[in-house]
Amino acid sequence: MTHLFPNYKRQSIEFVGGEKQHLFDREGNAYLDLTSGIGVMNLGYHHPVLNTALQTQAEQIWHTPNLYENSLQEEVGKLLADGEDYLSYFCNSGAEANEAAIKLARKATGKKKIITFLQSFHGRTFGALSATGQKSIHEGYYPLLPEFVYLPYNSIADLKEALDEETAAVMLELIQGEGGIIPAEKEWIAEVSQLCREKGILLIIDEVQTGIGRTGSLYAFQQWGIQPDIFTLAKGLGNGFPVGAMVGKSTLASAFGSGSHGSTFGGNKLGMSVAKEVLQWTRSPEFLSEVTEKGKKAIEYLSSRLIDTENVRAVRGKGLMIGIELASPECLEKAIANLLDEKIVVLKAGNNVLRLLPPLTITQEELAFGIEKICQVLEELENE
CATH class of the missing domain: 3.90.1150.10 (Aspartate Aminotransferase, domain 1)
Known part of the structure; x- marks a missing residue:
């Protein structure tokens, strides 16, 4: 039983x-x-360094709500920015990070349509599930959230046809993980990035599986030669401790003002103590x-x-x-x-x-x- x-x-x-x-x-x-x-x-x-970081923090304080300053969040946010003009929002998983990215994109642009790709995987909450381009994962949960459009991966012609004035964002993985380890073609990604810039459409890169050193760079997008407006992280960020992050350009800050989004446990001090050490290691x-x-x-x-x-x-x-x-x-x-x-x-x-x-x-x-x-x-x- x-x-x-x-x-x-x-x-x-x-x-x-x-x-x-x-x-x-x-x-x-x-x-x-x-x-x-x-x-x-x-x-x-x-890992001895991570174990020590977690144990040291556990002896001080486990949790404080996000109603107060959190210097560990600031330190981890700075490491995640990696010298660029990015801000971080912390949560507990990749699905939560992608939910935050979807909400930020729609709120910042005032538009609803988000383009994702067949065979993609972005999580199992309703927003992230709706962004996922796999019918087998959708089964039993219809109707999904509207305004998501699924296109063939690595096809620029389909994307050009789908982009319009109602498009808030294009959301993709640079290597589709759950979909079958399918890498994005560099030429395609370059064109996707250029089209988004030209049309004022946000580019969201899901780095939940590819990030934190997995592909040989801190973020996979660094090898594809682009700079997304928003990217998401989880999995390796906490090395087993539940940590997620949505990272976006500082120009989007006004769309995520006080009360616009939140998480009770997101960015808690136990998770941040581990994430800080993970990033110190994986940025080398x-x-x-x-x-x-x-x-x-x-x-x-x-x-x-x-x-x-x-x-x-x-x-x-x-x-x-x-x-x-x-x-x-x-x-x-x-x-x-x-x-x-x-x-x-x-x-x-x-x-x-x-x-x-x-x-x-x-x-x-x-x-x-x-x-x-x-x-x-x-x-x-x-x-x-």
């Missing part, structure tokens, strides 16, 4: 401990985690360079090793956000199960993509070990 709703498809394993890149179940078995808890534990498990050029190099080697090896494997359709990604497109959903399910038997934890994305989001702190040797196991499992599936 369970006292939980069955809204998650759970494996019959409970992880009760973690250390760096490894998880431990109740029987003491060690698993190499190539998921980071769905892109959350970017700095791995049981040396750290980001290592992420880039590890990701490059992993993608190159997977691509060359699996090129003749019939079950593999493509390998793609950036940094340590990697997708292996397989021949079918059935092949994906078998691969995930077989890898779990080998004590390797991986994820799915879309219908048939094996997704890798290892901790950014994973060593080259550990990553190579995990990738070798993945290759062996995929090759063995050929003979079944």
